[in-house]
Amino acid sequence: MGIGTNVEEAARRLAAGEVVAIPTETVYGLAANALDPAAVARVFEIKRRPSFDPLIVHVRDVRAALEVTDSWPSAARALAEAFWPGPLTLVLERKDVVPDLVTSGLKTVGVRSPAHPVAQRLLEETGLPLAAPSANRFGSISPTTAQHVLDQLGTELDFILDGGPCTVGVESTIIGFDRERCLLYRPGGIPLEAIEACVGPVHDARQDAPTSPRTPGRLPSHYAPRTPLLLGNLDEMLEEYAGQPVGVLAFRSARAAHVCRVLSPTGDLAEAARRLFGALRELDAGRAELLLAEPVPDRGLGRAINDRLRRAARARTVDRDAP
Numbered sequence: 001m002g003i004g005t006n007v008e009e010a011a012r013r014l015a016a017g018e019v020v021a022i023p024t025e026t027v028y029g030l031a032a033n034a035l036d037p038a039a040v041a042r043v044f045e046i047k048r049r050p051s052f053d054p055l056i057v058h059v060r061d062v063r064a065a066l067e068v069t070d071s072w073p074s075a076a077r078a079l080a081e082a083f084w085p086g087p088l089t090l091v092l093e094r095k096d097v098v099p100d101l102v103t104s105g106l107k108t109v110g111v112r113s114p115a116h117p118v119a120q121r122l123l124e125e126t127g128l129p130l131a132a133p134s135a136n137r138f139g140s141i142s143p144t145t146a147q148h149v150l151d152q153l154g155t156e157l158d159f160i161l162d163g164g165p166c167t168v169g170v171e172s173t174i175i176g177f178d179r180e181r182c183l184l185y186r187p188g189g190i191p192l193e194a195i196e197a198c199v200g201p202v203h204d205a206r207q208d209a210p211t212s213p214r215t216p217g218r219l220p221s222h223y224a225p226r227t228p229l230l231l232g233n234l235d236e237m238l239e240e241y242a243g244q245p246v247g248v249l250a251f252r253s254a255r256a257a258h259v260c261r262v263l264s265p266t267g268d269l270a271e272a273a274r275r276l277f278g279a280l281r282e283l284d285a286g287r288a289e290l291l292l293a294e295p296v297p298d299r300g301l302g303r304a305i306n307d308r309l310r311r312a313a314r315a316r317t318v319d320r321d322a323p
Contacts, residue, residue: 023163087189
C-alpha cells in the first residue's frame with residue numbers, strides 16, 4: 001500500500017482494477033473503476049459494506065455523466081448546471097453499462113461531479129467513472145483527511161491519494177426525481193434552500209424510504225463512533241450523567257467534561273460541517289464512556305450536520321435505565 005500525491009500513479013492503479021482512496025471536497029472516497037465489477041466488489045469487501053447499499057459514481061462533468069445515465073429531467077439539468085462540480089448527487093436512470101453491483105440491482109444510479117481539484121485531475125487522467133463511497137468501515141465516522149483513511153483501513157488499500165483536508169466535511173446532498181418532482185434523499189453539502197431556489201419546492205423523501213435503501217446514504221444508522229452517543233440538550237444530559245467520564249460535542253460553547261470539542265465558536269455552520277467528523281474522531285479517542293452532542297440550528301448545512309448526528313446516535317445507544 002502506498003500513500004502520496006501522485007495523481008498519475010493513482011490513475012494507473014485505478015485503470016488496472018485496483019482500489020484507491022481519493023480526496024473529494026466532502027469526504028475521502030474509496031474509489032474503483034465503476035465499470036469493473038471485480039474492482040467494485042473489492043470496495044464492498046474493504047468497507048464491509050452490505051451489497052444491498054448502492055454506490056455513488058463520480059464523473060468529471062455532465063458529458064461523462066451522460067455515458068452512464070439516461071432520461072435527465074429538466075430539473076436535473078438545472079441542478080447540474082448550478083451546482084456541478086460540487087457536493088450534489090443526482091439519482092437518475094442508469095445505462096446497462098453500469099454493473100448491477102454498483103446500483104444494488106436498481107434501475108437508477110447516483111452520480112456526481114466532485115469539486116476537489118485533485119479529484120477532477122484524477123477523473124480527467126483516468127477517463128473513467130469512479131464508484132466511490134466514503135473510505136471507512138461501513139457505518140463508522142467518515143474520513144476527512146488521508147490520515148483518517150490510513151488509521152482505519154491501513155494496508156487493505158492499494159493506494160491513498162492525499163489531497164489535504166476536505167473543505168466541506170459532510171457528504172453530498174442526494175436528490176432524486178419522480179418525473180419532474182425533486183426528492184430529497186439525504187441532506188448534505190448543498191443546502192436545501194439553495195436547491196429550492198434553483199428548482200422550486202423539494203419533497204423530503206427520507207420518510208418514504210422502504211426497509212432497504214433505494215439510493216446511497218439512506219440507512220438509518222450510520223456515521224457512528226465506537227463510543228455510544230446521545231443527542232439532545234447538553235445541559236440536561238450533563239446533569240443526568242454528572243460524575244461520569246463523558247465527551248461533549250458542542251455547537252458554540254464549551255462545557256466542563258472529560259473531553260469537549262466545539263464545532264464553531266462563532267456559530268458558522270460551514271465551519272461546523274468541516275469540523276464535524278474530525279471532532280467525533282477526537283472524542284472517540286478520548287476514552288470517554290459516553291458521548292453527548294447537541295443539535296445545531298436546522299437550516300442550511302445544519303440539516304446535514306443534524307442528519308449525521310441523529311444517525312450516529314441511533315447506531316449505538318445506551319440503556320438510560322441501567323444502573
